[in-house]
Amino acid sequence: MEPSIVLAATPIGNDGDASPRLKQEIERADVIAAEDTRRFLTLAGRLGVEPSGRILSYYEHNEADRGPYLLELARTQRVLVVTDAGMPSVSDPGYRLVARARGAGVPVTVVPGPSAVLTALATSGLATDRFSFEGFAPRKGGERDRFLGALAGEPRTMVFFESPRRLPETLAAMVEAFGADREACVCRELTKTHEEVVRASLGELAGRFRADVLGEIAVVVAGADPLAADLGVAVEESLALEAAGLRLKDAAAHVAGRVGLRKKDVYEAAIARRG
Numbered sequence: 001m002e003p004s005i006v007l008a009a010t011p012i013g014n015d016g017d018a019s020p021r022l023k024q025e026i027e028r029a030d031v032i033a034a035e036d037t038r039r040f041l042t043l044a045g046r047l048g049v050e051p052s053g054r055i056l057s058y059y060e061h062n063e064a065d066r067g068p069y070l071l072e073l074a075r076t077q078r079v080l081v082v083t084d085a086g087m088p089s090v091s092d093p094g095y096r097l098v099a100r101a102r103g104a105g106v107p108v109t110v111v112p113g114p115s116a117v118l119t120a121l122a123t124s125g126l127a128t129d130r131f132s133f134e135g136f137a138p139r140k141g142g143e144r145d146r147f148l149g150a151l152a153g154e155p156r157t158m159v160f161f162e163s164p165r166r167l168p169e170t171l172a173a174m175v176e177a178f179g180a181d182r183e184a185c186v187c188r189e190l191t192k193t194h195e196e197v198v199r200a201s202l203g204e205l206a207g208r209f210r211a212d213v214l215g216e217i218a219v220v221v222a223g224a225d226p227l228a229a230d231l232g233v234a235v236e237e238s239l240a241l242e243a244a245g246l247r248l249k250d251a252a253a254h255v256a257g258r259v260g261l262r263k264k265d266v267y268e269a270a271i272a273r274r275g
Contacts, residue, residue, distance in 0.1 A: 001028055005074045005101050007094055009087040009113030012216070013192035015046050021111045023049045029080035031073050033058035033066070035093060039084050053080070063093045070097060074106050085216070086116050091135050091161055116190060117159050120218035123197050124157075124185035127223065131157040137170055144170070148177035149273050153232015155223040164188075164213045171206040174221065178202060183222040189215035231269055234259055238270045248274070 008025050011017045026032065026044055030053045034040035037057050044051055058066050058081065073079050081088045081097065087110075088094035101108050117133050134151065137160060138144045151158060162170050167186070174184070180203030188196040194215070198205065202221070224232060234255045241251035252267035 001030075001078045002107065003074060003076050004078055004107035004109055005070070005097065006078065006080045006109050006111060007088045007098070008080055008082050008111035009115065010043060010082050010085055011191070012085045012114045012116045012119065013190055013195075015043070017114045017191060018047050019111065019113050022113060023047055025080050025111055026051050028078070029053045030077035031056060031070070031079045033070055033079060033081045035059045035083040040082060053078075058093055060093055063096060067097045067100060071100050071104060071106060074101065086114055087112075090115065090117060090133070114191070116161070116216065116218055119190050120185070120187040120220050121157065121159055123187060123190070124220035125199055126157045126183060126185060126220055128157065130155070130223075131159060133159045136161050136163075137173070139166070141169075141173075144173055145177065148173055150236075152177050152273075153224050153230070153235070155225075157223050158221045160219045160221070162217045162219055164215060164217055167209050167213060167217055167219075168206070168211060170219070171202065171209055174219075175202045175206050178221060178224070180206075182224075185220040187218040187220065188213060190218065230259060231261060231265060234261055234266045235270045235273050238266055239274060242270075242274075 006025055006029065008022050010022065026049045032040070032051055032053050032055045034055060035058060037055050040055065056066065058070065070079050081094055083092040086092065089098060098108050121128055121131055132154065138147050180201060182202045184202045184205055185197060185199040186205055186209060198208065238248065238251040238255045241254070242248040248270055249267055252270055253263045256263040256266040
């Protein structure tokens with residue numbers, strides 16, 4: 001087969017979602033770069049396929065060192081890249097390798113398939129015409145609050161990943177950043193036997209998921225309404241003017257007058273964001 005790098009999506013829960021092309025690539029690849037070699041071999045066994053190529057680990061903490069090596073192999077061999085679940089390079093190793101390959105003229109192809117991001121978005125019942133994938137929120141409280149605060153005015157539907165252990169505190173932080181009434185959806189164990197999809201307001205979800213849960217989690221959050229989006233932009237501009245030396249109250253008044261919002265609303269929102 002042609003020397004190249006092949007990114008292949010693996011099932012996110014249900015092995016029946018594995019494509020015939022995935023099985024074919026596993027059987028024929030010269031080299032298989034797997035996020036977790038043991039989990040990959042277990043998956044291959046369940047799918048009834050026998051890898052013929054060399055299997056190497058390729059995960060977050062060795063990506064910088066192993067990427068150049070895989071690129072060199074791909075000049076003369078077919079290198080298959082897989083993660084534990086879903087599409088490589090989407091919140092998983094892969095995109096740096098693809099960037100290097102594109103720059104070096106090494107062919108890259110994709111075997112499409114399961115995606116937790118798109119599955120969660122589709123099943124949430126929230127708007128799908130425009131969306132953003134935000135990955136995992138930072139673990140530390142202050143960083144997480146700033147991260148979410150910067151998204152308060154985002155008009156697109158947002159998709160997040162979260163660990164089951166941190167879900168309660170992240171939902172509580174989302175209530176603070178986006179408001180208790182913002183529509184959202186918690187998706188747990190997608191495509192698996194005990195799949196659970198709960199759509200409600202963030203306030204209701206934070207009340208329901210007060211304790212740790214089990215399984216893989218995706219959280220889909222509705223985008224801000226146009227007024228809130230405008231307010232978010234005004235707040236960011238006001239804080240930028242404050243950073244440049246203007247008093248926050250004066251900055252808020254200036255921005256509010258220009259965009260047609262109430263000075264009090266912009267100033268109080270800016271204080272809350274800064275705090």
